[in-house]
Amino acid sequence: MTSPQSTARPTPGATAPEEYDVIVVGAGPTGENVADRTAAAGLRTVIVESELVGGECSYWACMPSKALLRPVAALADARAVAGSREAVGGGALDPAAVLARRDSFTSHWQDDGQVRWLRDTGIELVRGHGRLAGERQVTVEAEDGGERLLVARHAVAICTGSRPVLPQGVPGLADARPWTNREATGSPTVPRRLAVVGGGVVGVELATAWRALGSQVVLLVRGGALLPRMEPFAGELVADGLRAAGVDVRFGTEVASLERRAADGDDAPEVTLVLGDGERLTVDEVLYATGRAPRTADVGLEQVGLHPGGWLDVDDSCTVLGIDGHWLYAAGDVNHRALLTHQGKYQARITGAAIVARAEGRSLDTARWGAHAASADSAGAPQVVFTHPEVAAVGLTLDAAERAGLRVKAIDHDLGAVAGASLYGDDYTGRARVVFDLDREVLVGASFVGPGVSELLHSATVAVVGEVPIDRLWHAVPAYPTISEVWLRLLEGCRG
Numbered sequence: 001m002t003s004p005q006s007t008a009r010p011t012p013g014a015t016a017p018e019e020y021d022v023i024v025v026g027a028g029p030t031g032e033n034v035a036d037r038t039a040a041a042g043l044r045t046v047i048v049e050s051e052l053v054g055g056e057c058s059y060w061a062c063m064p065s066k067a068l069l070r071p072v073a074a075l076a077d078a079r080a081v082a083g084s085r086e087a088v089g090g091g092a093l094d095p096a097a098v099l100a101r102r103d104s105f106t107s108h109w110q111d112d113g114q115v116r117w118l119r120d121t122g123i124e125l126v127r128g129h130g131r132l133a134g135e136r137q138v139t140v141e142a143e144d145g146g147e148r149l150l151v152a153r154h155a156v157a158i159c160t161g162s163r164p165v166l167p168q169g170v171p172g173l174a175d176a177r178p179w180t181n182r183e184a185t186g187s188p189t190v191p192r193r194l195a196v197v198g199g200g201v202v203g204v205e206l207a208t209a210w211r212a213l214g215s216q217v218v219l220l221v222r223g224g225a226l227l228p229r230m231e232p233f234a235g236e237l238v239a240d241g242l243r244a245a246g247v248d249v250r251f252g253t254e255v256a257s258l259e260r261r262a263a264d265g266d267d268a269p270e271v272t273l274v275l276g277d278g279e280r281l282t283v284d285e286v287l288y289a290t291g292r293a294p295r296t297a298d299v300g301l302e303q304v305g306l307h308p309g310g311w312l313d314v315d316d317s318c319t320v321l322g323i324d325g326h327w328l329y330a331a332g333d334v335n336h337r338a339l340l341t342h343q344g345k346y347q348a349r350i351t352g353a354a355i356v357a358r359a360e361g362r363s364l365d366t367a368r369w370g371a372h373a374a375s376a377d378s379a380g381a382p383q384v385v386f387t388h389p390e391v392a393a394v395g396l397t398l399d400a401a402e403r404a405g406l407r408v409k410a411i412d413h414d415l416g417a418v419a420g421a422s423l424y425g426d427d428y429t430g431r432a433r434v435v436f437d438l439d440r441e442v443l444v445g446a447s448f449v450g451p452g453v454s455e456l457l458h459s460a461t462v463a464v465v466g467e468v469p470i471d472r473l474w475h476a477v478p479a480y481p482t483i484s485e486v487w488l489r490l491l492e493g494c495r496g
């Protein structure tokens with residue numbers, strides 16, 4: 001490996017520069033996987049983390065939210081089948097047991113296990129806030145104010161993720177102390193009344209979870225649909241499911257102002273929301289699920305000529321654009337290509353491979369689907385929304401495919417008409433769609449909505465990402481009697 005000479009000089013108050021091959025800033029799932037790849041290739045790798053090793057995903061996002069949602073699906077599945085329905089009766093979830101299981105999935109917000117994994121993998125950990133200090137240089141400010149200067153012989157990877165974004169200019173919002181994903185995945189108690197603002201993935205999943213745990217939930221959606229980036233029937237069926245569970249779903253509604261004050265005759269503070277039409281709603285907590293912003297405001301981007309606070313623009317190898325020397329990478333949420341843990345981990349593997357190739361003096365293979373191109377981010381990023389019913393989708397929606405100029409047709413099928421689905425649950429309701437590219441005769445998108453469809457998704461991901469010709473897909477036989485048999489009807493529709 002080549003080892004460029006460091007030109008770093010200690011900044012005032014900092015200790016002597018410490019040299020590594022690779023510095024990763026942010027130890028979420030993405031940063032961990034970049035570090036894993038570079039360490040596995042023999043590069044001396046250090047990872048910098050300001051909070052918990054494991055990132056948002058492990059403690060305040062994917063894991064706790066799915067731990068809250070899994071019991072909802074398990075109970076719904078038991079209720080959907082005569083025989084087990086009688087066994088579980090009409091009882092509700094046991095909130096204490098669900099919250100305790102959630103706590104164990106977050107390791108009680110302790111990262112010892114992840115730290116052990118870093119050590120066993122040969123990755124060094126520096127705790128503190130990382131900032132770029134110049135080319136290949138990162139300063140780390142520890143909680144006690146101490147500062148260290150790290151210097152990378154080869155690469156720095158920014159994997160600092162994203163944070164919740166709240167709308168600007170809403171009177172009373174800050175004083176209302178709204179829940180973000182952190183409180184909404186970590187709350188030790190169940191609020192009696194919860195308002196959820198935002199009809200995206202976070203909004204619908206957490207409305208589902210807290211309703212099932214006993215909260216009265218009102219979901220306030222600015223637009224006219226839930227999950228607006230997915231096939232329209234996904235949002236429609238999820239809205240039906242939320243309403244059937246007792247959630248008050250309201251479209252075309254904006255929150256004009258909020259006020260938090262003590263409830264009459266009670267010390268528990270409550271929040272009053274004034275809606276656009278003047279209606280007043282009083283709840284115990286309000287969750288804002290209104291999107292994400294990059295955690296780049298304070299990572300020293302200005303030191304390397306970039307604008308702080310924005311998403312980091314990268315090429316397909318996750319190399320940051322506008323930086324000379326190919327030493328700065330950005331992967332995961334922070335580059336805004338696909339805000340999903342699995343895509344972050346995928347980008348991490350591509351980033352790690354690119355760093356190693358450049359360190360070894362090899363050129364990159366950045367052709368589409370090449371070893372150093374995260375092509376699947378745009379072509380085939382799968383996503384599961386763990387609501388009841390579930391939504392599982394990969395690739396392009398019909399609308400997105402048409403907007404991209406493809407000549408496509410959509411083939412839809414009622415999942416309830418599939419033998420495996422009717423065995424899965426009595427009165428099973430669901431729908432499937434594939435988007436078929438008529439010119440290339442491959443699938444460019446697939447969406448499934450219904451109970452238990454999440455595990456169907458990888459077959460569709462293989463078909464879309466693998467660009468499997470429809471004539472060959474015809475021979476991929478789904479087992480009888482599974483929900484996957486819907487593929488037979490979908491493929492008939494492509495050929496017909």
Ligand SMILES: Cc1cc2nc3c(=O)[nH]c(=O)nc-3n(C[C@H](O)[C@H](O)[C@H](O)COP(=O)(O)OP(=O)(O)OC[C@H]3O[C@@H](n4cnc5c(N)ncnc54)[C@H](O)[C@@H]3O)c2cc1C
Nearest residue numbers: 026028029030050055056061062130161332333339340341
């Ligand atoms: C409620 C919710 C549920 C979700 N559920 C799913 C799901 O089911 N499936 C899915 O695929 N995705 C899900 N996501 C999205 C997923 O959480 C993110 O895509 C994923 O966490 C991104 O990983 P990351 O490593 O890029 O960033 P993060 O997980 O945000 O990690 C970034 C890390 O960098 C650290 N950091 C930041 N700045 C600095 C700094 N200056 N110095 C040192 N360290 C720093 C942070 O402390 C953090 O540990 C969910 C998101 C939310 C909000």
Ligand SMILES: NC(=O)c1ccc[n+]([C@@H]2O[C@H](COP(=O)([O-])OP(=O)(O)OC[C@H]3O[C@@H](n4cnc5c(N)ncnc54)[C@H](O)[C@@H]3O)[C@@H](O)[C@H]2O)c1
Nearest residue numbers: 167198199200201202203222289290291292339384385386
């Ligand atoms: N199961 C999963 O894969 C999963 C689960 C949760 C989150 N995530 C990821 O996390 C990311 C963030 O999710 P999210 O739901 O916060 O963001 P989002 O962008 O998916 O949805 C935010 C919604 O809030 C609405 N909104 C924005 N400003 C508003 C305002 N002022 N008032 C009312 N509504 C407003 C938007 O129109 C949008 O529909 C997503 O990109 C998603 O991929 C994934």
